[in-house]
Amino acid sequence: MTLCSEKLSYKTSNIVPMNFHIFHPEDALRPYVKQYYYWEDNTRGVIQLPQSLFALGDQYMVFIQEGEATVKPANHPAYTLPAHAIIGHFTCACQLQVKGPVKMVIVQLNVYGCYKLLGLDTPAFTNYYRNLDVTCGDMWANISARIAKVRTPDGIIPILNNAYRDCLDAGSRSLRQVDEMVDYLVARKGNISLDELAHIFHLSRPTMERIFTSVTGIPPQLFTRMTRFKTALKSLQQLNFPQWQASMSRNVYYNQAMFVKDYLLFNGELPDYFEPVATTIAQMPSGNRQMVAVAS
Incomplete structure (x- = not known):
C-alpha cells in the first residue's frame, strides 16, 4: 500500500x-x-x-x-x-x-x-x-x-x-442510499430539484428529506445549495470577465446577486474582487483563493 x-x-x-x-x-x-x-x-x-x-x-x-x-x-x-x-x-x-x-x-x-x-x-x-x-x-x-x-x-x-x-x-450504521444521493448531487453539481431527487430514488419528498437529514445532518436543500456554490466558485476562479456569466448560468446562478448572497452566507464577507451587490463582477482573479483551504 x-x-x-x-x-x-x-x-x-x-x-x-x-x-x-x-x-x-x-x-x-x-x-x-x-x-x-x-x-x-x-x-x-x-x-x-x-x-x-x-x-x-x-x-x-x-x-x-x-x-x-x-x-x-x-x-x-x-x-x-x-x-x-x-x-x-x-x-x-x-x-x-x-x-x-x-x-x-x-x-x-x-x-x-x-x-x-x-x-x-x-x-x-x-x-x-x-x-x-x-x-x-x-x-x-x-x-x-x-x-x-x-x-x-x-x-x-x-x-x-x-x-x-x-x-x-464493529458494525456501522446503514446509510440508507444517502451515499448514493450525495454522489448523484455532486455529479449533477447541485443542479437538480428535490422532487426529481426523490423520484430517482423512489421516495416521497418528505421521506427523502427526513432520511437525508438524519444521516448527513444537513437538509438536502442546503447541501444542494452548498454543492452548487462550491462548483460555481471553483469554475469562476479559472475564468475572466465576461466568461463568468456563462459559468453562472451552467451552475443555476441566474444573476450575480444570488451568487453573492451565497458567498456572504458561506464565507461571511465579500471578497475584494467583487463590486457591491448592486453592480456586476468586474473580474475574477487568476489566483487560488477558495473557501476550502485543505481538502474539498
Whole structure:
C-alpha cells in the first residue's frame, strides 16, 4: 500500500516556522475518511487562522496534544474545543483561533462519515461539537495517547487507519442510499430539484428529506445549495470577465446577486474582487483563493 503525504511550511508573524502535514488514509476507509492532518507550531500566543480552513459540509475529529483551539461560527457563540472532539458540519463562515504552542491531529470526514463510523446523530451538533470522551468513552483518548508517542508525523497513519477500520468492522450504521444521493448531487453539481431527487430514488419528498437529514445532518436543500456554490466558485476562479456569466448560468446562478448572497452566507464577507451587490463582477482573479483551504 502506497501512502501519499504533503508538507506545508510557512512563516508566522513571529518568524517561527509552522509545519502542516497532510496524509491520505488507506483506500478501505474512503469515502468516509478524506484526509489526516498533523499540525505542529512553536508560535506562542494567539494564532488567527483563515475562516476558510474548514470545508463546507465536512466534519472534523480533533486530537489536541498541546495548545487551545476556539471556534467561532457566524451567528453562533464561540466555543473552546476539548482535547478530543468531533466538530459537526459547518454550514456558514467560521473563524478558528489557536493559542500556541500547538500540536494537534485533525481528521477530515465526509458529510456522512461521522454517522457511518461513529453512529452519531449529526443534526444535533451542526456548527458545534461533541466531546469524544463523553460520547465514546475512553476509546479516542487511548488513540490520542498513542498518537502523542509517535516520533515522526507519518506515525499517525497506521494508528488512525487501524482505529477507523475497527469502527467499520464493529458494525456501522446503514446509510440508507444517502451515499448514493450525495454522489448523484455532486455529479449533477447541485443542479437538480428535490422532487426529481426523490423520484430517482423512489421516495416521497418528505421521506427523502427526513432520511437525508438524519444521516448527513444537513437538509438536502442546503447541501444542494452548498454543492452548487462550491462548483460555481471553483469554475469562476479559472475564468475572466465576461466568461463568468456563462459559468453562472451552467451552475443555476441566474444573476450575480444570488451568487453573492451565497458567498456572504458561506464565507461571511465579500471578497475584494467583487463590486457591491448592486453592480456586476468586474473580474475574477487568476489566483487560488477558495473557501476550502485543505481538502474539498
